[in-house]
Amino acid sequence: MKLLVCMKQVPDMESKFQIDGNGTWYSLEDLAWRMNEYDEYSVEQAVLIKEQLGDVDVTVLSIGSDKVKETMKKALAMGCDRGVHIDDANVFTREPYEIAGIIAEFAKDKGFDVILTGMQSQDRGSGQVGLLVAEMLDIASVSTIVSCCCTSEDVEVARELEGGIKAKIKVKLPALLTCQLGLNVPRYPTLPNIMKAKKKELLTLPGEDFLQVAPRMTTEAMFIPEKKAGGIILEGDENELADKLIAILKEKTAVL
Amino acid sequence: MEASREIYWNVGHGIVTLLPMYLLAVFGLACMAIGLLKRIKVYKTGLPMNRKDQPGKRLLCTLQTALLQKRVTSPLLPGLFHGLFFWSFLILFIGTALIVLQADFTDLFWDIKFLEGSFYKLFSLVLDLAGILAVVLLIALLVRRFVILRHSINEDREQLFMHVLMLLILVTGFLIEGFRMAVTELGTPLASWSPVGLFIATIFSGAKEQSMLLLHKFTWWIHLLLVIGFIAAIPFTKFRHIVTTASNYFFKDLGPKGKLINLDLEDENKETFGAVAVTDLAWKDILDADACTTCERCQDRCPAYNTQKPLSPMQVVSQIGDAAFTKPDQNLIDKIGKDALWSCTTCGACQEICPASIEHVRKIVDLRRSLVLMEGEFPGDEVMTAMEQTEVNGNPLGMGYAGRGDWAADLEVPTLAENPEVDALYFVGCYGSFDKRNIRVAQSFVKLCKAAGIKLAILGKEEKCCGEPMRKMGNEYLYQTLAQENIELIKSYGIKHIVTTCPHCFNTLSKDYADLGLEGVAIDHYTVFLDELIAEGSLDIAADNFSCTYHDSCYLGRHNEIYEPPRSLLQHAGASLVEMERSGSEAFCCSAGGGRIMAEEKLGERINIKRAKMAADLDTGLLVSNCPFCLTMFEDGIKGAELENKLEPKDIAEILVERVKH
Numbered sequence: 001m002k003l004l005v006c007m008k009q010v011p012d013m014e015s016k017f018q019i020d021g022n023g024t025w026y027s028l029e030d031l032a033w034r035m036n037e038y039d040e041y042s043v044e045q046a047v048l049i050k051e052q053l054g055d056v057d058v059t060v061l062s063i064g065s066d067k068v069k070e071t072m073k074k075a076l077a078m079g080c081d082r083g084v085h086i087d088d089a090n091v092f093t094r095e096p097y098e099i100a101g102i103i104a105e106f107a108k109d110k111g112f113d114v115i116l117t118g119m120q121s122q123d124r125g126s127g128q129v130g131l132l133v134a135e136m137l138d139i140a141s142v143s144t145i146v147s148c149c150c151t152s153e154d155v156e157v158a159r160e161l162e163g164g165i166k167a168k169i170k171v172k173l174p175a176l177l178t179c180q181l182g183l184n185v186p187r188y189p190t191l192p193n194i195m196k197a198k199k200k201e202l203l204t205l206p207g208e209d210f211l212q213v214a215p216r217m218t219t220e221a222m223f224i225p226e227k228k229a230g231g232i233i234l235e236g237d238e239n240e241l242a243d244k245l246i247a248i249l250k251e252k253t254a255v256l
Numbered sequence: 257m258e259a260s261r262e263i264y265w266n267v268g269h270g271i272v273t274l275l276p277m278y279l280l281a282v283f284g285l286a287c288m289a290i291g292l293l294k295r296i297k298v299y300k301t302g303l304p305m306n307r308k309d310q311p312g313k314r315l316l317c318t319l320q321t322a323l324l325q326k327r328v329t330s331p332l333l334p335g336l337f338h339g340l341f342f343w344s345f346l347i348l349f350i351g352t353a354l355i356v357l358q359a360d361f362t363d364l365f366w367d368i369k370f371l372e373g374s375f376y377k378l379f380s381l382v383l384d385l386a387g388i389l390a391v392v393l394l395i396a397l398l399v400r401r402f403v404i405l406r407h408s409i410n411e412d413r414e415q416l417f418m419h420v421l422m423l424l425i426l427v428t429g430f431l432i433e434g435f436r437m438a439v440t441e442l443g444t445p446l447a448s449w450s451p452v453g454l455f456i457a458t459i460f461s462g463a464k465e466q467s468m469l470l471l472h473k474f475t476w477w478i479h480l481l482l483v484i485g486f487i488a489a490i491p492f493t494k495f496r497h498i499v500t501t502a503s504n505y506f507f508k509d510l511g512p513k514g515k516l517i518n519l520d521l522e523d524e525n526k527e528t529f530g531a532v533a534v535t536d537l538a539w540k541d542i543l544d545a546d547a548c549t550t551c552e553r554c555q556d557r558c559p560a561y562n563t564q565k566p567l568s569p570m571q572v573v574s575q576i577g578d579a580a581f582t583k584p585d586q587n588l589i590d591k592i593g594k595d596a597l598w599s600c601t602t603c604g605a606c607q608e609i610c611p612a613s614i615e616h617v618r619k620i621v622d623l624r625r626s627l628v629l630m631e632g633e634f635p636g637d638e639v640m641t642a643m644e645q646t647e648v649n650g651n652p653l654g655m656g657y658a659g660r661g662d663w664a665a666d667l668e669v670p671t672l673a674e675n676p677e678v679d680a681l682y683f684v685g686c687y688g689s690f691d692k693r694n695i696r697v698a699q700s701f702v703k704l705c706k707a708a709g710i711k712l713a714i715l716g717k718e719e720k721c722c723g724e725p726m727r728k729m730g731n732e733y734l735y736q737t738l739a740q741e742n743i744e745l746i747k748s749y750g751i752k753h754i755v756t757t758c759p760h761c762f763n764t765l766s767k768d769y770a771d772l773g774l775e776g777v778a779i780d781h782y783t784v785f786l787d788e789l790i791a792e793g794s795l796d797i798a799a800d801n802f803s804c805t806y807h808d809s810c811y812l813g814r815h816n817e818i819y820e821p822p823r824s825l826l827q828h829a830g831a832s833l834v835e836m837e838r839s840g841s842e843a844f845c846c847s848a849g850g851g852r853i854m855a856e857e858k859l860g861e862r863i864n865i866k867r868a869k870m871a872a873d874l875d876t877g878l879l880v881s882n883c884p885f886c887l888t889m890f891e892d893g894i895k896g897a898e899l900e901n902k903l904e905p906k907d908i909a910e911i912l913v914e915r916v917k918h
Binding site: 012014015016030031032033034185187188189190191192194195 | 521524527528529628629630631632633634637640643644647648649650654655656657658659717732733
């Protein structure tokens, strides 16, 4: 059985974000990089399936500059068997359709039984890539899964719906699943696995070989929203609060 | 006639007495030797560890610690009981050895007797007094154990056996003396040199000589059998501590104090890290367990044990010993329990007080290493998150690394990248850099240095967590990764002096980083640094009287024995210092050590609340500390104990900056 996990390296959300010179993406300066949170669930799920079914080979794929290999090593340390790094320094300029195109181009003749992706990335958050890949490969896909039980024939998953409702779905393989928070608790790699990961196959392939689709969207501009006036928190006892509130209403509004 | 006595009087000098006596002695000694050798074989199941360097120093230290009972008698009570008993028993041992030396060697082969005349009188008196002191102490110790402390006789049978055996040896010894004196010495001036013997002799003064001789002979053999029994029992009972504890002094950690052993992570053949079974621990860890007398001093002081957590450092040591001698392949982590292992704050109170020089903390960290490095386990998800945050941003708080130097924005402190020509590097640490409360401390320290004319620089966004909390939590890999990056950075700037405000950074940079190649750099904690600046007149503090209590952080106090400089700083500031009962080397941890700063405290009473209450009870209104972890814990503990109106936590730097003269 063959599994593919698509993993994106994203900036830590606590970083100080600035808009880059083109005004179409964030500046890459002073950022700390990590694995997209939802992709951690994908990696964990792939390793869980491997542990459960035994004869499973897990490939982790990531698109980006050489830097993504650092994060790929974590996926390998968590238990993926091999890594495929698709070298593309301009990954940030690519829209979801192109990213999906690259992945589908790579995956089309590899016979993956299950493809796992995060339900979205923490930085772009389009939530499209996984489902587009499935469409391009003409396989079934289920988004935002929160539980997963896989056999060699099919996979039974739960999807999270609005209002806390869940739906149970059974899909014949091959299938693509996008992973949501709550699916599992990603493991902390053990030291022997970190050591082993250093020796695992990590293939770098040129991005241009896989980019066969043309973009359909362009980002016009990216900006930090204008700061609006902040709220005021009034403190004190009730009488004092009422007086303060009346004073503010008189001063700033026409209601009184 | 010269004062003396006939050795082997009444029991005979012939082969009928000597042969069985020598055979029994050989039997006793052989039992002891075999028993001890068997134990040594078990120690050897542990991993190698070099504890034989500097043998001269080790020997001297062993003799001092054992003979002067230095560790046992601190605290003085009840330590002095053991000390006095030890000294009286030592005197009796030397006395017996002298008798053996004369009777079985010098007199036997060369007709030389030295137990004569004034020396004999003194010998007789000293031994009598030592003997009676030992009897009184033994009875007192028996009463303390079984009456006052109410130990159950069933659970403490071995102790009862040991006490009673020694008591019987002493009593039969006196009886032999009394019976002999009733026949030979009563009425002579020599008798008064053996007051206890004289007392017994007087009781039997009316008895027939024949029955005295018979009783003497009988008691003599009983006494001999008891002594042989004692010697033979040494390896098989807690009597072994006479040998094992003394050996443990010899093999003790010569320092730097509390420094952990670096794991070799480069070794590609290594497949396991940390300890799961006894065989993963060092031989010294098994000897430690054998040297333990279960005196409970460690658990009496353990902050986890004293807040109803499932950790007793004594139990950990005992369980290691139990596994080593019964089931060496047993899973120690299961035996001791994960909750117990995670509860340790590595405060070092156990090791500080241990009369047997046992190293508890290293064992706990070794077992934690296995949990983290082999299983990827932590005490809670919040700890795993903190580890991951540290991997990404270089701090456990999860703040963006690029903002690490933001706290100093208005203070005109350059980064080393901007200006490497400075007097010292201020290694700020994660809490000083990111935690709002502790940023005030960092800023205070910088202002103080400015007032003293010291040019400081920071590393800014290049600095990473020193790795201490991760290391103590067992994550040696993350620690070494962080440490190596910091060390390379520090080396690249060629800096020669580093000051820290965090005792954990201080301890790590000054001790642990040496193993990874940081050399030739002077590391100071700011309290020592500022105290020196005041002493040399560079820093001028205007005393303004106030009242406070001072908390010795574990890593400045016990781990580095820096007790005076912080107090001296407070004095300069005009403090009238009220000490807590648990201060100095007996200080009670704030709860944040051992990586516990990253963990939620879910078991038992909260340690920081307990400590806040201790401070509040003194009614000074101010709890001063020297450590960002302590300050964080006290802010929290004071709120938890609802003592906000009664107690305020502050760092020494904050007190000083309010009083600095420019």
